[in-house]
Amino acid sequence: MPSTFNRRHLLAIRDLSAGEIIHLLDTAETFRDVSRREIKKVPALRGRTVINLFFEPSTRTRTSFEIAAKRLSADAVNISVSTSSVSKGETLLDTARNLEAMAPDCIVIRHSMAGAPHRLASMCNAPIVNAGDGSHEHPTQALLDALTIREHKGGIEGLNVAIIGDILHSRVARSNIHLLTKLGASVRIAGPGTLVPDEFAELVEQGLRVEQRIEDAIAGADVVMILRIQRERQDAAFFPSMREYAVHYGLHPKHLDLAAPDAIVMHPGPINRGIEISSEIADGSRSLILDQVTNGVAVRMAVLYLLDRGNRRTPEEANAQPPKNGKRGRKVSKA
Amino acid sequence: MKLLVANGYVIDPSQGLNAGRDVLIEDGRIKAVLDKGEPKPKDAELFDATGLMVAPGFIDMHVHLRQPGQEYKETIATGAAAAVAGGWASICAMPNTDPVNDSPAVTRFIVEEGLRAQLANVFPIGALTKASNGKELAEMGELKNAGVVAVSDDGRPVPTAGMMRRAMEYARGFDLTVVDHCQNPSLSAGGVMHEGRWSLILGLRGTPAAAEEVDAIRDCVLAGLTRAKVHLAHVSTQGALDAVRRAKEKGLPVTCEIAPHHWTLTDEAVADYDTNTKMNPPLRSFEHVSALLEGLRDGTIDAIATDHAPHHADEKALEFDQAPFGITGLETAVGLAFELVHQGVISLERLVELCSTNPARTFSLEDRGTLRPNAWADMTILDPEFQWTFDVARSKSKSRNTPFDGRSFKGAAVATIVAGRVVYLHPDFARIKDSKLSQLAAGG
Numbered sequence: 001m002p003s004t005f006n007r008r009h010l011l012a013i014r015d016l017s018a019g020e021i022i023h024l025l026d027t028a029e030t031f032r033d034v035s036r037r038e039i040k041k042v043p044a045l046r047g048r049t050v051i052n053l054f055f056e057p058s059t060r061t062r063t064s065f066e067i068a069a070k071r072l073s074a075d076a077v078n079i080s081v082s083t084s085s086v087s088k089g090e091t092l093l094d095t096a097r098n099l100e101a102m103a104p105d106c107i108v109i110r111h112s113m114a115g116a117p118h119r120l121a122s123m124c125n126a127p128i129v130n131a132g133d134g135s136h137e138h139p140t141q142a143l144l145d146a147l148t149i150r151e152h153k154g155g156i157e158g159l160n161v162a163i164i165g166d167i168l169h170s171r172v173a174r175s176n177i178h179l180l181t182k183l184g185a186s187v188r189i190a191g192p193g194t195l196v197p198d199e200f201a202e203l204v205e206q207g208l209r210v211e212q213r214i215e216d217a218i219a220g221a222d223v224v225m226i227l228r229i230q231r232e233r234q235d236a237a238f239f240p241s242m243r244e245y246a247v248h249y250g251l252h253p254k255h256l257d258l259a260a261p262d263a264i265v266m267h268p269g270p271i272n273r274g275i276e277i278s279s280e281i282a283d284g285s286r287s288l289i290l291d292q293v294t295n296g297v298a299v300r301m302a303v304l305y306l307l308d309r310g311n312r313r314t315p316e317e318a319n320a321q322p323p324k325n326g327k328r329g330r331k332v333s334k335a
Numbered sequence: 336m337k338l339l340v341a342n343g344y345v346i347d348p349s350q351g352l353n354a355g356r357d358v359l360i361e362d363g364r365i366k367a368v369l370d371k372g373e374p375k376p377k378d379a380e381l382f383d384a385t386g387l388m389v390a391p392g393f394i395d396m397h398v399h400l401r402q403p404g405q406e407y408k409e410t411i412a413t414g415a416a417a418a419v420a421g422g423w424a425s426i427c428a429m430p431n432t433d434p435v436n437d438s439p440a441v442t443r444f445i446v447e448e449g450l451r452a453q454l455a456n457v458f459p460i461g462a463l464t465k466a467s468n469g470k471e472l473a474e475m476g477e478l479k480n481a482g483v484v485a486v487s488d489d490g491r492p493v494p495t496a497g498m499m500r501r502a503m504e505y506a507r508g509f510d511l512t513v514v515d516h517c518q519n520p521s522l523s524a525g526g527v528m529h530e531g532r533w534s535l536i537l538g539l540r541g542t543p544a545a546a547e548e549v550d551a552i553r554d555c556v557l558a559g560l561t562r563a564k565v566h567l568a569h570v571s572t573q574g575a576l577d578a579v580r581r582a583k584e585k586g587l588p589v590t591c592e593i594a595p596h597h598w599t600l601t602d603e604a605v606a607d608y609d610t611n612t613k614m615n616p617p618l619r620s621f622e623h624v625s626a627l628l629e630g631l632r633d634g635t636i637d638a639i640a641t642d643h644a645p646h647h648a649d650e651k652a653l654e655f656d657q658a659p660f661g662i663t664g665l666e667t668a669v670g671l672a673f674e675l676v677h678q679g680v681i682s683l684e685r686l687v688e689l690c691s692t693n694p695a696r697t698f699s700l701e702d703r704g705t706l707r708p709n710a711w712a713d714m715t716i717l718d719p720e721f722q723w724t725f726d727v728a729r730s731k732s733k734s735r736n737t738p739f740d741g742r743s744f745k746g747a748a749v750a751t752i753v754a755g756r757v758v759y760l761h762p763d764f765a766r767i768k769d770s771k772l773s774q775l776a777a778g779g
Contacts, residue, residue: 014536093652113654114538115608134656136538171538202532 002324005306009121009128012137013178028147028302044305045074048105055111061131065108068300096123127307135169141268142175144299148291149309152264157184162217166195166228172268191215194238221259226251226267229276251277266289337361338755343384348688349705360667360712361756386771390687391706392424392713394694397640397655404433409645415454416731419759421666422748425456426711429489437462437473439481446482463502467491477671479509484698487514496553503563512564515554522546529602529617548574555582558589567591569642572615573626580635590697592638595671599626610651610658611738628680639669645734657773661734668740673746718748
């Protein structure tokens with residue numbers, strides 16, 4: 001499989017081939033070393049401007065993108081567009097035109113509405129990175145999850161992964177389902193019937209099953225991913241109460257007894273302790289929640305770096321390996 | 336004033352006519368349909384339709400003309416210009432203007448603007464309830480006197496079965512057809528596309544087919560209760576169509592229409608978040624589209640109507656969730672209908688029935704949808720072979736919101752006649768006619 005990533009934008013994992021995903025992960029491995037050095041900076045994107053355009057509040061993802069850009073020596077600018085200024089009438093089109101006038105080299109966008117990055121991509125010249133759009137996708141989250149899984153399991157092919165919670169509204173779940181099934185994992189999803197429609201089984205060609213009980217999804221799983229539950233779903237009558245959710249759909253130690261003995265637990269954060277995940281598990285030895293955060297920076301460095309190369313150089317140059325900054329980490333190019 | 340539409344092939348399902356005939360028009364009405372052998376009157380102006388099909392004027396039962404109130408999207412004049420360019424001799428304007436057409440004053444204004452434009456016949460549809468708020472009946476009798484041809488709260492579905500029942504009972508007294516946009520608000524709330532595999536992939540809130548079907552079944556049941564004439568607008572799901580089919584089997588006065596985009600595109604077209612694929616009801620999945628094609632084939636669907644819904648480019652440039660529902664359709668509908676003919680789904684005769692005969696019958700438009708003597712001389716002249724590409728930059732509509740820009744078609748309306756006056760002639764009409772004549776000379 002050709003190991004290249006030559007796209008103009010990173011909008012959705014669904015668009016990517018397994019080869020492209022592996023290339024992104026391999027590149028992220030090399031950048032992980034940068035964050036471990038005393039001087040955490042390489043000159044790869046010196047003189048470039050990266051705009052973090054956040055239409056939705058986010059601390060973790062925005063900070064992660066900002067650090068990633070800075071460790072590549074790019075100038076990172078954060079723009080938080082409050083919903084109030086949107087309601088004042090500035091449209092996405094006007095925002096896009098204003099940003100274009102400042103000649104950014106990359107725009108990272110987070111938006112509460114699905115497809116906003118696609119709209120922006122059709123209006124702008126700069127490469128667009130989707131940092132989460134509504135209930136659609138969150139590609140860099142899935143990449144950092146994959147990097148974390150690979151680090152602990154050596155690969156992704158053949159793994160059983162359970163994803164538990166509000167699948168319907170989760171962009172993290174969608175991106176992970178696409179990525180994991182493309183790389184040959186079996187994914188089982190479960191949660192309240194109102195939040196896990198049966199039609200999800202048709203989301204991908206193969207490798208995905210919808211379970212009615214979370215116990216069935218977790219049985220034998222190598223990886224258990226827990227999704228954050230949002231209070232507004234309770235108000236919208238998707239489930240009766242947080243208490244009921246915690247009892248029936250929260251992850252408790254007894255569930256992990258059903259999983260593979262060396263199963264790992266992941267959560268995209270921020271966690272609701274005692275609701276979708278018990279503190280015992282969140283703080284336990286199987287939890288990789290903080291590894292995920294660390295890997296987020298490496299993945300975002302890889303994305304910014306590869307998009308920049310792809311959009312500036314000839315395809316041959318773009319296909320070349322990133323500069324060898326010290327020895328590459330663990331040799332993992334298998335999925 | 337006499338006009339002879341000569342040498343064409345006349346298709347008029349209202350009188351089972353399917354033959355080469357000349358149609359003589361006098362003072363805006365049909366004087367006679369002449370056999371080949373009959374002498375051509377010497378004093379009539381000649382419209383040569385050699386090699387072309389001549390049909391009773393097409394009637395679009397469902398358009399949004401935006402005037403009064405939203406003239407930046409469309410006006411009655413620009414909408415009527417788009418209509419005749421697309422082959423529609425008559426258009427029926429939905430009442431969701433600003434103000435809503437729930438008063439004789441608004442109705443008269445729409446009628447007068449239509450007359451002033453001197454293009455298509457513009458027939459207003461009145462509101463079913465005051466301000467289309469679903470609470471109090473509109474003054475249907477007064478609206479009818481002012482010129483409405485049907486009543487509807489299109490776009491603002493009637494929320495309760497009780498209100499719909501009263502509206503049907505009352506409308507029946509004025510022989511007004513009740514047109515309903517079937518959509519149960521509690522099921523469709525927040526939905527921006529069809530609920531199914533694609534809405535899950537795209538992370539967009541879906542409207543389930545059930546939202547349309549629950550209300551379609553409700554309306555069919557109420558048609559049985561009230562015996563009012565009920566017409567379901569833009570049917571888009573298998574279940575809604577089944578409801579109509581069963582109602583017809585029981586002999587209830589239920590009819591329905593289909594919009595061209597619903598048989599042409601599936602929900603997969605939304606994949607790039609193009610807001611020109613956002614309409615209500617939404618583009619449905621393949622299984623529903625297959626059922627709709629069957630409904631076109633077996634006669635369950637009575638009419639083709641565009642649901643022409645112009646919106647300004649600025650509005651459609653918003654995020655998918657924010658952009659308004661609707662696309663323009665007047666200039667592409669006949670081209671899309673010809674796709675059905677060429678694919679063998681429907682015959683040419685059935686196309687005319689869907690676009691003219693049945694719409695006239697459904698809204699009781701006297702002397703329209705037929706070429707019988709003394710009917711209004713509205714005609715749509717068709718060339719089933721003409722190949723063309725839709726260029727939205729040349730659209731007569733004020734708006735540009737269409738998913739069909741750049742689509743190539745075979746078959747078009749090449750002229751439109753309203754009350755004996757040629758209100759639209761295709762820019763290439765002379766060339767089309769020459770090629771027909773030379774084909775004829777070559778014995779083709």
